[in-house]
Amino acid sequence: MLKELYLIPLILYIFSYLVFALKDKKYYKFFIYLIYAGFICQTIIFFTFLGIRGFAPPVHIDRFVFFNAWILMLIVVIFSFFYKVEYIPLYITPLVVLNLIIAFFVPHVHIKPVMPNTDKIILFTHILLILIGDSLFALAFIVSLIYIFQERKIKSKKNLKILVMPSRSGYNLELLDNINYICLKVGFPFITIGIVMGIYLSSSLFNTFLIVKPIEIMSLITWLIYAILLHERMAKGLRGKRAAVFGIIGFMLILASLGLSFYFFPAFHGFE
């Protein structure tokens, strides 16, 4: 299908940033509306693809990235709806924009139908769960970054006049930490089930429980990091800066493993 369609939400997001750059409180509302408009565009495009393809996982790399962008945006919209904080879309849309740009420039390559025998629904759920989990962790990553910057500002007592948002909830540390925690709590089960499904898929395909590939090891390390973080938070009340650092490290690992799986093993997870 037309890759140019990706440009519509992309332009909308960039335009929303221009509106935001005016730094006028009157326009903050428009900024949010434009973000929502971009999301609606993405949704329409996504369902058009889905309608054409039927209930099937995206099998082209560009669509896969686009799908990723849509999931990410979905989570942003849900969170900004519940928490009424404008900075979530403000800081996470760059990630979405990046995804859209990649989707636009990546060649329309068909991912090899590596698993013709496997259950398509399981494959689709596997991808969906991992993407939702990763997007939540991406949000946690952004929130952690804001937390660390904000915390440093407050601790060092410098330049405390921070961009005032119309909602006035501002960037308070407690809220940032809460969002981080919720992302972790919700994202972790998704990732866990996703990884279990991936293992199931690979074992049904190769008849071995685990194939030692870099991507597998990376995923497990990431999962372990998040597991430790969740445990520490629940049992010992780990909070604040250390939790934020954990979140950042975890997401870096996710990015690394995704990068590895896409760019170093284009034939999907290294299964040839």
Place this chain on the structure above:
Amino acid sequence: MDILIIGLNHKTSNINERETVSKKLLTPELRREFIEKLLELKDEAGRQLIKEIAVLTTCNRSEFIMNLSYWTQGKGGHAIKNYIAKYFFDDLEKEKILYMYLNEDAVRHLFTVASSLDSMIIGEPQILGQLKGAYNEACKFNTSGQFLNKLFHKAFNCAKTVRTETKIASSAVSVSYAAVELSRKIFNGLEDKKVLLLGAGEMGKLTVKHFIKYGVKNINIANRTAEKARRFVEESFEDKEKTYLNVIDFSEYYKNLPNSDIVLCSTGSEDYILKYDDILPVIKMRKQKPLFLIDISMPRNIDPEINKIPNVYLFDIDDIGKMIENNIEIRKREADAAIDLINASVAEFMNWKESLNTVPVIISLRNKIKNLLESELSRYITDEKEKDIVVNSLTNKLLHEPTMLIKKSSLNPDGINSIKTVKALFNLDAEDYSEVSKKHISETVSELAADSEYNDTKIKLVK
């Protein structure tokens, strides 16, 4: 007759220097001791340098407002400044953090301070109360005479005018408000947060009021004397606010720390109340939930090292001041209008002061006439008492118009000529004039007071 202000504030010195000074001026006894030492200062001729003095200490400034004796010259002022630097710092180098204002500058400075234009947070209301406290104390110590009385009352008046006629205080960002804003940067909503107030003072009261306004419903107050805390709650808060307040025993404050999210400290203690080692276990007991400590006391009551503990945020008065600096720009516009008002008040006061300079002329004129009348009348009236009455009433009647003219003439720049004319007409010798001024000045000041608003001041003082 010269007004001299020596002091240091948040602009000229850092928190440690101010702390050193305020520690030595902490209690009325310490201040009294300092004042007595200052009053003992003598010039080469062994005459007292300072006539009247008031000491103002707040968390952001320490100032000494003095009325110098007539003979004190510029050298004397510097001697006083050196003495102060030595008294507090044992180091003459520190002299450069002290500022010194004389006469008109001093009056302007005091009025600016009173109007809260010189405060760290422009327009904050506490300074006027603190200034009133300083004045009352000077009255109590008997170191405030007619001159400082007038000066202070004029300053209070000026501050009131500024407050009512400009918007400087209406949108005031105070330390207390800044504290609330800061907590909103750390906590998500203040409704379920617990505040612990250590020390029952003015600053604490304002901050607590702000916290209640922003939804805090659970406030514990601990003071060394529980009685004072109870009285503080009784006197300072409205009934609705009282329902959120809870006075606890001072010994229990440490037990309360793990339950408190925000701790406000404004006691008059000289030492740290909360030390690094105290807070470490507390934050563990809180399961790393953030703890916000605000230290609005001077000297500081919370160890600054505490800020290094993760999830503990400590702000002292200096930090809050820096934070608020951004808002100063907005206030500058209002401050300009206020400066005009202050200048008007300063001019008024300086006129009054100038009019005092004509006093020696009036005195010598009166003396001359009196002496003449006395020598002439003594030939005809033998009764001393009767003679005195006649002489006095005649002098008053004769000199009423000239006195008024001299006083008026001092108010405009050309007035100096008419004073010269009077001197020439009656051949009032310059030497004689200065001699008189030393001798009779206090007597005349009270005489003058009879027909000026000065009287009001005196009456107020007596009351």
